[in-house]
Amino acid sequence: MSVPALSALRQELARQRLDGFIVPRADEHLGEYVPAAAERLAWLSGFTGSAGLAIVLAETAAVFTDGRYVLQLAEQTDSEAWQRLHITEEPPPTWLAQHAPKKARIGYDPLLISEEGLARYTGAELDMVAVERNPIDAVWTDRPAPPTVPALPHPLAYAGRTSEDKRADVAKLLRDAKQDAAVLTDPASIAWLLNIRGGDVPFTPFALGFALVHADGATDLFMAPEKLPAATRAWLGNTVSVADRHAIGSALDKLAGKTVRVDASGSPVWFAQRLLKAGAVVSSASDPCLLPKACKNATEQQGTRDAHLRDAVAVCRFLHWLSITAPTGQETEMSAAAALLAFRRKVDGFRGESFPAISGAGEHGAIIHYRVTDDSNRAIRPDEVYLIDSGAQYPDGTTDITRTLWTGPGDPPETVRDRVTRVMQGHIAIATAVFPKGVGGAHLDAFARRALWQAGLDYDHGTGHGVGSYLSVHEGPVSISRLARPVPIDTGMILSNEPGFYLPDHYGIRLENLLLVQTADIPGAQKPFLDFETLTLAPFDRRLLQPALMTAQERAWLDAYHARVLRAVGPLLGEAEQAWLAAACAPLG
């Protein structure tokens, strides 16, 4: 199927007098999940992974993805038609510079690439051409319709602050920066700013659209009108104008002479190009909603605590169920994930998973972003390591938890316990960290790795990501990672704490809780300090730990955490589950 698509695209490129074309996986919002109508890369190449990019030239074509998807890329794409490449080992701009003739006209869709993304291609001697209409759309005859799930009010009981209030803050931020307006292209920012939620893409409850916020707080929302029922329009109020999504172009044209804020890394380059053409001044700065959205207000903070407690009931039921079924070897990666989902469906307010669950037994656990399929699914066997990373969306909060378990009935090998203990020490080092205001995630990351590093071990991913409030489970701008942006961690942010260790072909370990950043209460502190409140409430598998390797403080933290889990979740469980939880939460020997 992919090869006819490729031929059709090449014919269209010839018609548009283009020597090549860049096909990112992104849609016009440059986010993690895209609707079926935007799955151009999958239509063209057959590759359905969540990260990738293709470049099509007249005679040759390449499709790139990262380490997570290299095998899937090989399975899903035709080696006759495509070079299949590792995106960091052979960066697309380098490949293009090597394979395209000098001065070649290379098309790109300016709605699908950021200014910073495009800049990576402009060093070579190529003529980069912004297409007016995506040539794929011209030949993709059976393209699905865009999603039309209604956008609904996100009540104040969850949002905590009115949209007027939030917009007044953002407007002040714009005025202070001498900007007349800001372009919002991230649907999560729009959802936060206008207190609405939708369902256009899987796992993240927002509605696709664009917005312009003006320096007086008035906001223009560009969204398909059929997604905005009367109740939502009323909720938005009369300082929010609504127009069809495609009206954004002429609205930008009207900003001639104005200074308009655009996010050069988060927004498609089309916006800056259009504004410049219209005679506006483009002020490059981050999306003004990013920081206030990341710092949850008191209502959102209490909401996430409530959501985590309800979610914990499902997780603890699942862990109890698994403690019985796993040693029998009768469950599979898929059936276990389905069981957890079934437990979650019974939770008040459950609206869906916050990302596709990772359910990896043994060697599958070592594949960091493993996603079980009918083909890969296998039994969860007795006496092996099993990793499950999952999360849920509730109107009061988004959850994300990973536990690594020993299936039993035997005892785990000592080396496995050594590794799990080191990961646990890293998790505790983050959970107990105290740090001054102003510190960023790049400076805390090593705490999580120290115990592993001492043994010559490490993990090849960040330690933590931001999490939204009934929004994206991966939210910027803060993370705990060597590669974290230089944005200080601040009160109200929700971050994951998920160090790991992976022994390829054998097992994977990851221990993840979510954390809420709070002001540290330290009598006599020299200056403002922050620390973390752990939100997630579920036991870690004590069988996988070696208490003798841990310090007294580390053991005390774990015992106190388990006591808290038992106290909070125990009363919400049935009798057998409660007994199991009491044993799982018993102090370390």
Add this chain to the structure above:
Amino acid sequence: MSVPALSALRQELARQRLDGFIVPRADEHLGEYVPAAAERLAWLSGFTGSAGLAIVLAETAAVFTDGRYVLQLAEQTDSEAWQRLHITEEPPPTWLAQHAPKKARIGYDPLLISEEGLARYTGAELDMVAVERNPIDAVWTDRPAPPTVPALPHPLAYAGRTSEDKRADVAKLLRDAKQDAAVLTDPASIAWLLNIRGGDVPFTPFALGFALVHADGATDLFMAPEKLPAATRAWLGNTVSVADRHAIGSALDKLAGKTVRVDASGSPVWFAQRLLKAGAVVSSASDPCLLPKACKNATEQQGTRDAHLRDAVAVCRFLHWLSITAPTGQETEMSAAAALLAFRRKVDGFRGESFPAISGAGEHGAIIHYRVTDDSNRAIRPDEVYLIDSGAQYPDGTTDITRTLWTGPGDPPETVRDRVTRVMQGHIAIATAVFPKGVGGAHLDAFARRALWQAGLDYDHGTGHGVGSYLSVHEGPVSISRLARPVPIDTGMILSNEPGFYLPDHYGIRLENLLLVQTADIPGAQKPFLDFETLTLAPFDRRLLQPALMTAQERAWLDAYHARVLRAVGPLLGEAEQAWLAAACAPLG
């Protein structure tokens, strides 16, 4: 004296039709120490601190420095003539934009500011004018002559590699980057590359000059001919051409059409400006000697070990002497520093201090860069905290050590012991860190602060800086700091490990050893890991520690370190000193 200078400068500015002029403290090498001939800021304003900048306008003038020198600035400058400002709280570019008329012609000497430094001024609506001749030099009638200390060979027994060999490496680096030549303006780079040492500035044994390295390894040295005796010329060999310092301009002009590497942050902007005018292509990249100079070869590594052992003898003698004299209250900050210098003068190969010693008793220890003067000097009293930070230059290595001592004869307060213990824990966390290749200093810095942070405490400086091999005691490109450049730590680098704690008006604590980066020997490591060898050999004051606060591993590290100090240094001391050292190095209780 400063006000006539200011009037004379203003008259010269009027003659040159300039509305203002920027006077940095830097010389043409943008380094830490400058010769008397380049002390323009001191001549103009009276301010002699090592960091500062003045801006002179027709009616008003301001002089800026950082927190270290605010008091000194107020004492040394005339408040009628100068606004005296904090350089980070009121950044000079902001002050200039506020005080200069629009379109004002503001002069700067392009030899005294980097491209990055200049860029901070170019945002405002000012006409920034590169002067041909520094207007201060035109009116500074009693300006000292430039230094003419001879540059001498740095023998292979210390350098470890021939200049030819080093130049071949740098030349390959240039060819790989498709650069025809590189401009060197850092005298430390020239000293390293050509294996020469000089004495033009205090504390750092290099000779001031410029150089051009070509992609075939041939090098042009621009240095006053009287500084190059025949033996040095012979040592340089026939692939190094020598010309007077002022011939660099015409040499740059001859690079028309070539691609020339210039360090935009480390070199004066004059070089790029001249090259561009000459028709060369300027390739902005870091000084190509920075990294290879930082990674000491095996000879330099053994040299620094040897130098540290000899230096340790002087330091231990001093500490023994102080243990007797301090409780009497008869010594002063100056006499103690002089005593340490006297002990060091007896060490084989001692060539001078590597920086002005910081000798701070009680509240003076809380001034991070305190430099004792006749005015500030005070007695070291019994029963207080005393901090001494000092270092020496030897041909085989550069040292830098800080110890914090309790003068006795009584016992230190518990809170002081708590603080010192937390700083010690930070020191040990760095000393024992193991980390993968690729990690930078920004990722390790928090290890040094964790124990302090837990108590709401911190220190307002980096944890460590690079150190040269018989070169600068502050050497780039790597440091251990939140603000560290993103350059990975690598084998052979020498870094300081100096966490601290300062209670203003009371005391300062800093515990500093130098570290050598080495490959970690970990059986079964997943990938290459690095760790540190501690170079410095002198006891920490055990009276200031609370062993009960430390973990068993921390106590074991300190006991092992002290045992090593005793083993290495003890046999080189006299009998009484040896007995004292044995007690000072006894295991923690």
